[in-house]
Amino acid sequence: MKKSSVRFLSFILCIMTSLFLSLKAHAQSPTELLNTFMTAITQPDATTSAQAILPLLHTSLKSPDGTTLSKDVQQFSFQKARKDAPFYKNPVEIVRENKFDQKSINLGKNPEEGTLIDYYLARKDPSTGMPAPVRVFFPANGGKPVITYIGSL
Numbered sequence: 001m002k003k004s005s006v007r008f009l010s011f012i013l014c015i016m017t018s019l020f021l022s023l024k025a026h027a028q029s030p031t032e033l034l035n036t037f038m039t040a041i042t043q044p045d046a047t048t049s050a051q052a053i054l055p056l057l058h059t060s061l062k063s064p065d066g067t068t069l070s071k072d073v074q075q076f077s078f079q080k081a082r083k084d085a086p087f088y089k090n091p092v093e094i095v096r097e098n099k100f101d102q103k104s105i106n107l108g109k110n111p112e113e114g115t116l117i118d119y120y121l122a123r124k125d126p127s128t129g130m131p132a133p134v135r136v137f138f139p140a141n142g143g144k145p146v147i148t149y150i151g152s153l
Contacts, residue, residue, distance in 0.1 A: 093122040113140035
């Protein structure tokens with residue numbers, strides 16, 4: 001092989017390695033995200049808890065200005081998750097995953113490309129019920145994963 005070809009291939013390999021490491025540094029694992037969520041949702045004060053989970057949630061679960069939970073999420077999903085979170089292992093134990101075929105969310109005005117996966121969280125005492133799914137969206141653009149559904153917790 002010619003020296004110029006070897007140099008070119010080495011250059012491409014260096015670029016690809018740098019890109020991979022850069023993307024990996026910005027990625028957050030589902031376990032890290034879900035552990036952060038469980039710590040936030042179990043805060044003693046509901047207001048503090050709601051503010052703590054806000055950065056972990058997709059914009060569709062927030063108010064239009066993004067500073068609070070949407071009214072529906074606040075009244076239903078959030079309250080249920082706060083009530084039931086103490087029954088689940090913390091740190092989380094993911095017992096099953098369900099990847100969706102759907103390739104985007106916000107199918108209205110601003111569709112976002114990416115992957116949706118339900119992570120089923122184990123209960124502290126399995127005899128008290130089934131694992132609950134928490135849905136996570138992984139943006140195709142490499143952005144941080146966010147939670148899109150907490151209603152079964």
